[in-house]
Amino acid sequence: MSEQLSGKLACRRVSRRSVLQSSAALLSAPFVAKATAALGQEKLAGAGEVVVFSYGGSYTENLRRYVSDPFTKAAGIRVVDVTADVAEPQLKAMREAGRVDWDIAIVSPNVPAYLELYNAGVFMPIDYSLWDDEALKGVPQSARHTDAVVAFQNASLLVYDERAFPKGGPKNWADFWNVKAFPGPRGLASGAAAPGSMVFALIADDLAHKGLWRLTDDKVDRALQKLAEIKPNVAKWWTAGGEPVQALINREFSMTSCYDGRALAAIKRGVPIRMVWDGALVYENYWTVLKGGPNSANAQKFLAFVNRAEVAAAFTQGTSYPGPNLNQLKYLPADLMSLININPENASKTARLDISWLLEKRVDGKTNAEHIQERWLAWRTQ
Template sequence: MTSKLQKMVSTVAAAAALLAGAAHAAELNFASWGGAYQGAIREAWLKPFAKDTGVKVTEDTDPQVAKIRAMIDTKTVNWDVVTENSARLTRGIKLGVFEKITPEMVDQKHVIRGARNDYGVPSEIFSTVVGFSSKTFPTGKPQPSTFADFWDVAKFPGKRTLQDDPATVIEAALIADGVAPADVYKVLATPAGVDRAMKQIEKIKPSVAMWWKNGAEPVNALGSGEVVMALGWNGRFQAGIDSGLPIQMGWGNAVAQVGYFALVKGAPHRDEALKLLNYMIQPKNQAEFSKHIAYGPTTEAAFPLIDEARKQRLPSTPERLKSALFLDSEFWEKQGPAIVERYNQIRAR
């Protein structure tokens, strides 16, 4: 082979290797839960990440833990990064579907300590709060703010909506019945405490017009007048407010939850996935997320980058976190099935 031909072969081989590497580096499969939440992720993180890195991000929805387990079992893993709340993350950890994330993989020293998890990078904090119709309860007249107000149908009459999943609803029920937020899980650890919470669900049930499944449903129900009050996620309520719906929120009580970006075990584009995790957790990018949905950053380092007006929309300011109860995912993993069964029995009556 002549030196000229050898050079040509080497050049072609090098080009092929570069193309193969580029093809690999250009892909990332991401799955979340749709709606305003996934839209905010797209605008704040996925689009800028793709632009900055050249990685093409393909989106999907509904990353149920059972689906991920099935992918792993059949060696057909399609997703690289998925979003989960603390309960689903805990379930996924026990099923072995997420890869442990070490400090060498993602630096999380600046993340709020209570939000950290070895198997997920905390992406945002959101809260279950009272949402209400500003037509029914206008400014200048008594307005609901606390969970006790939600249960007070005499002072604040009208139909309500609650989630069909009892997580956060049971906590709100006990707080409405006078249990201090710090004592909620101590009370729920006893059969008498669970009975007490269920009595509260029985009490409010005649005023519950619907049991919502999707986070947009309580917003739409408030906007249409189907209900006058709802327990729901603050970011979804804020999206409704921003779109002009007659909705307000009460911050007297809140049950806070942490959202996570998790790395799927056996992810086909692991290196790109880690790049996204490191990108998302940077304080400046955490601050950017709050421009698109009213969920709060998981690092205090982001707050100096957020203007005062926007801070008032967020659930994870230091002031609001002081009075919030963080959902205990370990409790729900252990006690959840029995509580869900009782809750569903009440709903079905």
């Protein structure tokens, strides 16, 4: 991405009204009209269908509206939706049964199930020869793996209720721990998202972002000691992604860790909350093509299509989670830029999980992720 574009995207402070107006205008417009014709190149043309996993609800509805239906118009390939909370258990069951019914799945590389599936050879190599030049240049090499490509990245970050802090709220995780200057009940993640809460504690304890990994036992000790300081002010240790925003709306929390896509969707609805990017923790999720799927060639074409810059922008608008193609920033409304994690200004303030280290096995045969989870559970039950 050029320095000129990067500078242009160092966003000005936006008003809630401008975000709502620009988002509504884009979502009501035929945003992907050009994608249906101009992007319907011969190498993506086909017939038949492709079976694509997604998460159901509004996510699948918007994926269909802004990506799947335009893909069908452009390529002549019908998209069949399959939905579940997560894909990995179904993929494992299909592998054990020796029958693959899906073509494309979104998987999370930071869970042990992914490593098991990867080692079993469940995923096909991605055919990057189908991708256009703008997609190959816009999607960083680090997001283009041999047998997976980043579908979207989400972040866990500090979000606060503007009603609780009309003169300005917390600006970082140190402020989150400062209950005197910023009073009120807190929320933090538990369960599978527990490593994030440990990371936030370390950042609040002045550990630089680049020094976070690895989460060795001494750092876990330090994180848990810091968490003990704020524990009396944590009204709830949430586990489901929808809980933090609802708790903010209900004034059960004055501030909380929260997934950025959930916060962005709430802001679009007019909920008076603000996102704080300093110290946000970024997670990646992968598109994969399943080996033995009924329509593998069509699956490759779908992934080539969804990663084109204009389609990637439509995906981001529809799902509230940005795909990796930075060239999409040219097609997104300027007032949305401060609210997405691939904005260069926001990205520069984030930390990122070291997936390979989390999935490494320890001497006792457990992964680092499993060990950290055990440490967390032991601390929570004290």
